[in-house]
Amino acid sequence: MLKLENINAFYKEIQAIWNVSLNVQKGEIVTLVGPNGAGKTTLLRIISGLLKPASGKIDFLGHPLEKETPNKIVEYGISQVPESGKIFTEMSVLENLELGAFVSRARKEKDQSLERVYEIFPRLAERKSQMAGTLSGGERQMLAIGRAIMSGPQLLMLDEPSFGLAPISVERMFKAVEKINQQGVTILWVEQNVQACLELAHRAYLLENGQIVGEGKGKELLSFESVRQAYLG
Amino acid sequence: MRKNSIVTPALIIIALIGLIGLPLVIKSDSTINLIILVLLYVITASSWNILGGYTGQTNLGHAAFFGIGSLTTRLLWINGFPFFLSFLAGGVVAVLLALLIGFPAFKLRGVYFAIGTLALAQVLNLTVGNILPEMSYNPDLANYQLLPRYYLFAGLTIVTIGIAYFLSKSRVGLGMMAVREGEDAAESLGISAFKHKLIALAVSAFLVGLAGAAFAYYHVSYYLYMPFGAEWTFDPVMMTYIGGTGTIIGPIIGAVFFVGLKQLLVWNVGEYHLIIFGILFILIVLFLPGGLVEAWQKVKKVLLRWFGRKKPNNHQIDSNKR
Amino acid sequence: MQALGQNLVFGILVGALYGLVALGLSLIFGVTKFLNVAHGELVMFGGYACFWAFSLFGIDPFLSFPITMLLLFLVGAILYKVVFSHTVKFAEETKIKNTLLVAFGLSVILQNLALRFFTADERGITTSYFSTAFTVMGIRLPIIKLASLVIAVVFLIALQIFLKKTYMGKAIRATTQNWEAASLMGIDIHKVYLISFALGTALAGAAGALVSINYSIQPTMGLGWTMKALIVMVLGGLGNIPGTIIGGLILGVTESATSFFINSNYREVAGLVLFILVLVFRSSGFFGSKEG
Numbered sequence: 001m002l003k004l005e006n007i008n009a010f011y012k013e014i015q016a017i018w019n020v021s022l023n024v025q026k027g028e029i030v031t032l033v034g035p036n037g038a039g040k041t042t043l044l045r046i047i048s049g050l051l052k053p054a055s056g057k058i059d060f061l062g063h064p065l066e067k068e069t070p071n072k073i074v075e076y077g078i079s080q081v082p083e084s085g086k087i088f089t090e091m092s093v094l095e096n097l098e099l100g101a102f103v104s105r106a107r108k109e110k111d112q113s114l115e116r117v118y119e120i121f122p123r124l125a126e127r128k129s130q131m132a133g134t135l136s137g138g139e140r141q142m143l144a145i146g147r148a149i150m151s152g153p154q155l156l157m158l159d160e161p162s163f164g165l166a167p168i169s170v171e172r173m174f175k176a177v178e179k180i181n182q183q184g185v186t187i188l189w190v191e192q193n194v195q196a197c198l199e200l201a202h203r204a205y206l207l208e209n210g211q212i213v214g215e216g217k218g219k220e221l222l223s224f225e226s227v228r229q230a231y232l233g
Numbered sequence: 234m235r236k237n238s239i240v241t242p243a244l245i246i247i248a249l250i251g252l253i254g255l256p257l258v259i260k261s262d263s264t265i266n267l268i269i270l271v272l273l274y275v276i277t278a279s280s281w282n283i284l285g286g287y288t289g290q291t292n293l294g295h296a297a298f299f300g301i302g303s304l305t306t307r308l309l310w311i312n313g314f315p316f317f318l319s320f321l322a323g324g325v326v327a328v329l330l331a332l333l334i335g336f337p338a339f340k341l342r343g344v345y346f347a348i349g350t351l352a353l354a355q356v357l358n359l360t361v362g363n364i365l366p367e368m369s370y371n372p373d374l375a376n377y378q379l380l381p382r383y384y385l386f387a388g389l390t391i392v393t394i395g396i397a398y399f400l401s402k403s404r405v406g407l408g409m410m411a412v413r414e415g416e417d418a419a420e421s422l423g424i425s426a427f428k429h430k431l432i433a434l435a436v437s438a439f440l441v442g443l444a445g446a447a448f449a450y451y452h453v454s455y456y457l458y459m460p461f462g463a464e465w466t467f468d469p470v471m472m473t474y475i476g477g478t479g480t481i482i483g484p485i486i487g488a489v490f491f492v493g494l495k496q497l498l499v500w501n502v503g504e505y506h507l508i509i510f511g512i513l514f515i516l517i518v519l520f521l522p523g524g525l526v527e528a529w530q531k532v533k534k535v536l537l538r539w540f541g542r543k544k545p546n547n548h549q550i551d552s553n554k555r
Numbered sequence: 556m557q558a559l560g561q562n563l564v565f566g567i568l569v570g571a572l573y574g575l576v577a578l579g580l581s582l583i584f585g586v587t588k589f590l591n592v593a594h595g596e597l598v599m600f601g602g603y604a605c606f607w608a609f610s611l612f613g614i615d616p617f618l619s620f621p622i623t624m625l626l627l628f629l630v631g632a633i634l635y636k637v638v639f640s641h642t643v644k645f646a647e648e649t650k651i652k653n654t655l656l657v658a659f660g661l662s663v664i665l666q667n668l669a670l671r672f673f674t675a676d677e678r679g680i681t682t683s684y685f686s687t688a689f690t691v692m693g694i695r696l697p698i699i700k701l702a703s704l705v706i707a708v709v710f711l712i713a714l715q716i717f718l719k720k721t722y723m724g725k726a727i728r729a730t731t732q733n734w735e736a737a738s739l740m741g742i743d744i745h746k747v748y749l750i751s752f753a754l755g756t757a758l759a760g761a762a763g764a765l766v767s768i769n770y771s772i773q774p775t776m777g778l779g780w781t782m783k784a785l786i787v788m789v790l791g792g793l794g795n796i797p798g799t800i801i802g803g804l805i806l807g808v809t810e811s812a813t814s815f816f817i818n819s820n821y822r823e824v825a826g827l828v829l830f831i832l833v834l835v836f837r838s839s840g841f842f843g844s845k846e847g
Contacts, residue, residue, distance in 0.1 A: 050735060074741030086736035088729050099729050102722065103741035151741060291652060293659075337835045344590055344651050348785055349834050355782060356827045363820045463778055467663060474656070505671070511664035518656045519641045 001026045001186055002047070002078075002155055007056035009046055016042050017053070017210045024155065029177075029187040031197050034207035040190040041083055043207070044159050047188075048080045049073045060155070075103050079153035083160055085144030089133030093124055096132050096143055100150030109152060116183075117146040120176050138169030142176070149180060156180065157188045162196075174200060252387050256380055265383055269451065271492045272386040273444060276393045278469040278476070278484035280440035283397055285470065286478035287406060288433040289413025291343075293466055294334075294350030297357045298327040298438040300461030302445030304361065307369055307457065310449065320385075320446045327442020328435050335431045342416075351466075358461035365457045374453060382451045389447055393440045398481050400436065409433050413479070471514045477526030486525050561694050562815045563808065568700040570807020572765050574800035575707040576780060577787035578714065579758030585731045585794030586751040588647075589639060589654040595781030596665035597756050601627050601763020602772040603669065606678050616680050616768050617702060623764045624757040631756025634661070635749050643748070662777055669774035679771040703765045710761060711800050718796070727751055731794065779823065786830040805829075 002024040009017040016039050024030045032040050045051040047058060049070035058065040063076050079100075088096050097117060101110045118125035121142045127135065132143060141161055148156060158177070162170045174196060181187050191197040198204055206214035256265060277299060284292050306323035310316055334353060341349045371377065400406040408429045411419040416426045445460055468491065469484070476487030495506040517524055580594045591597075601623050608619040638661065642654045688697040718724040729737040730747045738744050766772065766780070783806065791802025806826050813825035 048739060050738065069743065069745075070738035071741045071743040074739065080739050082736060082739060086733050086739075088732045088736065090732055091725075091728065095725060099725055099737075099740050099742075102726065106741075107722070147740070291655070337831075340835055343648065344655055345834055347652075347655055348590070348592070349831055352782060352785075352827045352830050352834075355778075356824055356831070359824050359827075360821075363818075363824075467659065470656075471660065471663070505667075507667045508664050508671075511660045511667070514660040514663075515638060515657050518653050518660065519638075 001061060002188065003057075003059045004043075004047070005057040005059075007043075007046060007053045007058065009042065009051060009053040009056075011042060011051070015210065017046070020056075020207075020210070020212055022205050022212060022215075024186060024188050026154075026186055027181075027184070028202045029181050029189065029200060031189040031191055031201040031204045032207055033191055033194050033197065033204060036192070038207045039210040040207055041159055042210075044080060044082075044157050044188075044190055047073075047157065048078065071103075074151055074153075075105070077152075077154035078157065079148040079151050079155070080157040081141075081144045081148045081159060081161055084163065085140050087132045087135075087140055087143050087147065089131070091132055092129050093132055093135070093143055094128040096147050097124070097128075097150050100147035101152075103151050106151045110150070113150045113152060117149060120179055121146050138165050138172070141165060141169065141173060145173070145176065145180075149185065153185060155186045155188060157190070159190045160192060161189075162191065170196070249391065252391070255387075256383055262379060265379055267492065267496070269383055269386050271488055272390045273448065274469065274472060274488035274491060275390050275485050276386075276444040276447075277441055277465065278472040278488050279393050279397050279481075280437045280444065281466075281469045282473045282478060282480075282484045283400065283409075283440075284430070284433040284437040286473055286480070286483070287401060287413065288409040288430055290430055290433070291347040291470075292350050292434070292437070293347045293470070294354035295437075295441060295469060296461055296463060296465035297350075297354040298330060298441045299445040299448070299465045300354075300357060300361065300458075301330050302327045302442030303449040303460040304365075304445075304457055305442075306446035307449035311369065311372065316450065320443070320450065323446030323449065324439045324443040327438045327445070331434045331438035332431070335434050338434075339427055339430050351463075354461065354463065354466060358458060358463070361461055362458035367457070368454055369457050370454045371452075377453065382447070385447050385450065389440075389443055393444075394481065394485070396436065396440065401481065405429065405432060410479070471510055473524075475510070475513055475517055475524050477524030478522075480524075480526045483524055483526050490525070557693050559815060560692075562811045564694050564696065565700075566808035566811030567804055568696075568704050568807070569769075569810065570804035571704040571707040571800065572762070572769065572803070573783055573787050573806050574791075574803025575710055575758070575765065576762040577784040577791070577799045577803060578711065578796070579755035579762065580784045581788050581791070581794060581796055581799045582714070582758065583752055583755035584788065585796070586727055587639075587654075587748050588651055589642070589752070590651065590658065591755075592655060592658040592781050592785075593662035593665055593777070594658075594759055594784050595777035595779065596662045596669070597627065597630070597759040598763040598766060598780045598784075599669060599772060599774065599777050600630065600665070601760030602767035602776075603673055603678070603763075604760065605764035605767045606680055606772060609680050609682075610678075615682065616764060617706075620706075620761060620764055623760045627760025627763075628753045628757035630760075631753035632749060634756070635752040639752065640745070640748070643745075662781070666774055666777055673774055675774060677771045677773045678767070680767055699768055703769060706761070706765060707800070707803075710758065711797070714758070714796060723747075723750065782823075782827065782830075786826050789830060789833055 004020060004022050007017055007020045008015065020043065022030075022032075032043065034040055042051065046053050047065065049065065049068050049072070053066055056066065060073075060076055060078060065073055065076075088099065091099070097114060098110065101107055101113055106113065123139055124142060124146055127139065132140070135143060145158070145161065161173055161177075165173065177187060177189070178200060189197060189201065203217055204215070205212055255268065259265060277295070281292065281295050284290050302323035305326040306319045309319035309322055338346060338349060338353070400409075408419070408424045409432075411422065411424050412426045412429050420426055448460060472487030472491050473484045474487070475490060476485065477483030491506075491510060494510060498506045498509070521527055523530070576598055579597075580591060583589055583591055604623040604626050605616050605619050608614040608622055609616050614622070638657060639654060642650050642657060645653055685699055686697070688695050689701070690696070718728055726737065726742045726747055727750070729740065729742060730744060734744055737747070787799055787802040787806055789802070790805050791798030791800070806829070809825055809829055810822040814822050817825075
């Protein structure tokens with residue numbers, strides 16, 4: 001479904017991504033793990049169009065993405081939950097969700113999408129008229145994810161969704177993502193909280209210093225020496 | 234960016250000789266007046282460049298210092314004080330004003346500093362216009378001589394460019410440029426941003442204050458509030474950008490260009506030259522931030538490549554960009 | 556006491572106009588972070604549009620609003636496309652500085668274009684009802700000033716409704732808060748910038764029409780109105796739309812009070828001094844703001 005080929009990218013004149021190739025098949029949960037500063041967020045930004053690669057190709061369902069604008073990429077069916085959610089704090093929960101369905105194809109199905117989101121995250125239904133800025137950390141993350149699926153994406157990308165969350169919230173969030181995947185949405189997940197993530201994922205990539213250094217079935221990656229040392233020790 | 238002045242010592246000497254010897258060759262008063270105008274703009278633009286170009290603080294209140302310098306000098310001189318004292322007083326009062334507003338003004342960063350200084354200049358403009366709305370006449374009209382005024386401007390121009398040059402090569406100047414490149418980074422290196430900004434402002438104010446003083450000496454009769462007008466900020470700013478901020482020769486090119494363009498279009502009705510100038514200014518800000526100086530350096534590079542002589546120093550950077 | 560009351564009321568009426576003048580600038584700044592210091596010149600053009608509609612075609616100044624606004628909307632769209640869209644490539648801090656410079660170059664161009672085509676003569680509009688006034692409790696309320704107040708408030712409310720209820724309005728608000736997150740929603744940021752800029756310019760046009768009704772207009776009036784808009788914006792809180800009407804009222808009353816207690820020549824000076832004081836002591840005005 002999504003294929004990256006030999007992506008090279010710079011961030012302020014320093015090369016951040018070196019020859020990265022990866023792919024995500026339909027229906028999978030693929031996770032991208034790696035230490036801080038490895039370039040995981042950068043890679044997601046490139047896929048979403050917020051950063052342009054210097055070279056390489058990105059193909060999504062037949063559409064080339066390397067030169068596309070971010071809003072077009074959302075229209076094609078990719079949605080990202082950015083780092084720390086980045087919800088619109090001065091707007092209500094409902095308004096945030098409505099904005100998630102901004103693209104025209106999603107607007108028509110706004111009401112169904114809302115139902116779907118409320119079903120996965122009942123808390124959001126309770127709080128729908130509240131200002132997003134008043135939500136707790138866990139609730140904000142739920143809102144961010146809910147907002148991202150409002151556009152009816154085929155591929156949902158999450159950037160460290162468990163960051164700074166209490167363990168209960170993390171568990172709830174993982175369950176929600178699993179449910180979303182079961183409903184047919186492919187997932188590309190960037191995480192530092194490696195253990196739980198690798199249990200859930202079908203496949204995983206290990207990114208270090210902007211390069212892919214490992215790939216395999218979720219549980220297989222746990223055997224990588226570096227992974228164990230760095231994250232499980 | 235140390236490679237900013239392409240003027241070799243020989244050219245400087247020629248320019249100096251030309252400047253000093255000019256009135257011996259050119260007898261036409263109108264031409265001399267034109268040159269004086271160019272010199273005035275060179276001074277106002279170069280002085281702005283010290284704070285605006287080298288230190289990177291967009292000061293939109295330049296006219297306030299020009300105005301206060303001219304007001305001080307004119308009032309003193311017309312009321313009998315010896316000219317040289319009045320002249321220097323103009324510069325001194327401008328510096329005092331700079332020091333006075335420097336403390337609160339530099340609390341503002343970037344854009345806020347720009348609009349804050351703009352507001353300040355307007356306050357002075359309106360206040361002076363209210364208190365002294367009248368035209369100031371020169372009582373000694375019969376003894377008016379153009380040459381001393383020319384030499385005053387010529388001398389001030391040399392002083393201004395000299396100060397700008399030596400400042401740019403000094404440690405203080407280096408500190409100013411560091412502030413321009415990044416205030417926080419400069420502070421972390423132990424460079425006091427505030428001190429450098431204040432020095433730049435004081436020098437800038439002093440020089441343009443003296444320019445105002447010379448202006449007061451030069452003009453026979455004018456409205457006392459006129460030098461406080463916004464155009465005495467806007468024009469030097471545009472000239473400096475078009476010529477090239479942060480260079481010595483930039484403001485000079487800009488000033489010559491400005492007056493030249495005005496003369497060229499003088500047969501057309503209306504202020505076309507300002508429209509063209511404004512368009513050029515916008516183009517430069519958007520596409521050629523180094524101004525005509527940068528344009529010239531690019532042309533030079535192309536020409537040198539055509540003649541087969543490659544300069545080895547810039548290639549390293551090129552090969553890293555993909 | 557009577558005179559003071561009259562003065563205060565005038566300050567409020569004028570303040571509403573000031574609020575409208577700043578509304579467009581506030582919208583543009585909030586969304587794009589461009590500080591369009593050519594705003595006063597756009598107000599000036601709005602004024603001239605209203606004036607020419609009246610003197611050439613006899614259209615009543617209160618009826619020519621749609622024409623003026625449409626015209627200025629187009630002007631704004633063109634200005635964005637041709638000039639300001641090129642500034643988005645810069646990094647945040649450079650972008651803000653460069654848009655200021657570009658706007659300032661634009662103000663020089665627009666002012667001189669106006670001088671060239673409209674001549675330096677002062678223009679004014681007078682219709683039959685211009686000197687009509689109501690008198691309430693001994694205070695004179697000229698009808699054109701009341702109408703201006705109503706119009707300013709109407710525009711403020713209309714803008715608020717647009718921003719709150721329409722999808723484009725919400726997209727604009729989202730972009731104001733976090734443009735990256737907005738683009739991840741599928742919002743075309745360039746389109747949002749374009750519409751905000753054009754809309755802000757149209758509002759400047761509307762304000763200009765009111766200015767030509769209440770005052771005279773001439774090509775050099777731009778800077779004064781830009782300063783007023785900046786003052787109101789800073790008083791009300793940068794990018795804070797409802798705050799602009801409050802900021803406007805504060806400025807209006809300050810000017811009137813100065814006129815009453817000191818001298819009417821110092822109205823503008825008082826506003827500018829207040830501006831500088833507020834800037835220096837607190838950059839977020841009396842109402843705070845959501846600065847990006």
